[in-house]
Amino acid sequence: MADPIVEVSHLRKTYGEKVAVDDVSFAVQPGEIFGILGPNGAGKTTTVETLAGLRTADRGTVRVRGIDTQRDPAAVRDILGVQLQEAALHDKITVREALTLFAGFYANPADPDDLLAMLDLTPHADRRFAKLSGGQKQRLSIALALIGNPEIAILDELTTGLDPQARRNTWELVERVRDSGVTILLVTHFMEEAERLCDRLVIIDAGNVVAEGTPRELIDGLEGGHTVVVRFAPEDVERGRRELGVLVDRDPEVEGAQQVGGSPSELAVTGTRRVLFSLVPALAAADLVPEDVRTVARSLEDVFLAHTGRAYTTESGDAGAPTDTALVTEGGRS
Known part of the structure; x- marks a missing residue:
């Protein structure tokens, strides 16, 4: 190098x-x-x-x-x-x-x-x-x-x-x-x-x-934190919740399941990188066919959360340097 x-x-x-x-x-x-x-x-x-x-x-x-x-x-x-x-x-x-x-x-x-x-x-x-x-x-x-x-x-x-x-x-x-x-x-x-x-x-x-x-x-390099979002038909939402609750209790690869935002038909299932392999067979065994299944890609925001313990926002409690709004570029000189 x-x-x-x-x-x-x-x-x-x-x-x-x-x-x-x-x-x-x-x-x-x-x-x-x-x-x-x-x-x-x-x-x-x-x-x-x-x-x-x-x-x-x-x-x-x-x-x-x-x-x-x-x-x-x-x-x-x-x-x-x-x-x-x-x-x-x-x-x-x-x-x-x-x-x-x-x-x-x-x-x-x-x-x-x-x-x-x-x-x-x-x-x-x-x-x-x-x-x-x-x-x-x-x-x-x-x-x-x-x-x-x-x-x-x-x-x-x-x-x-x-x-x-x-x-x-x-x-x-x-x-x-x-x-x-x-x-x-x-x-x-x-x-x-x-x-x-x-x-x-x-x-x-x-x-x-x-x-x-x-x-x-x-x-x-992040541990855990993999997420799969499942959307059920309205008539399957309650049964889907129950089955996912059972899956969380019995499968160590699955850490949790919760509603996504204001959408009652969408549930976010979190777990290890093998969470999808646990989820699909469980849904098939329960004869539950979701309308949509999608994995949620992790990002640098997840890295920030893992290292600081808080969600990323553009603001910080640190005031930093005094503002210099009149500095003009000239090879790095003001």
Whole structure:
């Protein structure tokens, strides 16, 4: 395996008495999309801003290509491109003007026209920032993060506020950027986004890493928790409940059965990975033919629940870092 391109070790950052990042460690390999996933306020943005040299750590080390970004943040200026949350540009600047302006900060910038084409911004090149849609602004943010020809791009909450279609379009662009040779650190609180895009990831909660691995490794590593949803015809619901109750009592592979939401005809049967093998013969023996049987795929939300003991929501009790809504990308500098 190649040497990591990014190494974070035992990072800690506080704001007064508030602990934003408690003990975060991870390593990123060249060419991958590495996710930093967690609820709002978990410490994700503080972690990557410290990595980029925009904030000073209280403890721990952060290295990009072997360079300590805390001691020498300027040394990673041409290595690291950053798209921060709510990065702002002047309302009247056009897309092309913004790229040309930022290109002037670098000795070997990317060709603005190439970035316009790659990020589907060529038709909007002469449109002012204020007139761009949310998705177009996000694509411009990616372009600005890439204008310095960085080896690594930090994309922080890239799709927040976008509609589902714009979000999926942006995911395709992120994969296109990775395929061009750029290593990506993707900061997100969207479970589906992390599961779709990330080669590997860490899940952060309250400033700590609670899980690390590929999405598939983390999901497959869960014990129990497999669910099969059965829908009965109205006349079979009560008998189905009774038979499933008997099955729960007698079969160690089946852990429980309960109604799904407000649908009295649907029952969720939970158990081990063999729960389906127990359920189908039991229904056949009772001469119960369900209208529908479907397995429920587990997700990173189940991983979060397993490691924290609570359901995943986008909000967290941790306040995290002070908000910096005026930071503008320029190779990771404000």
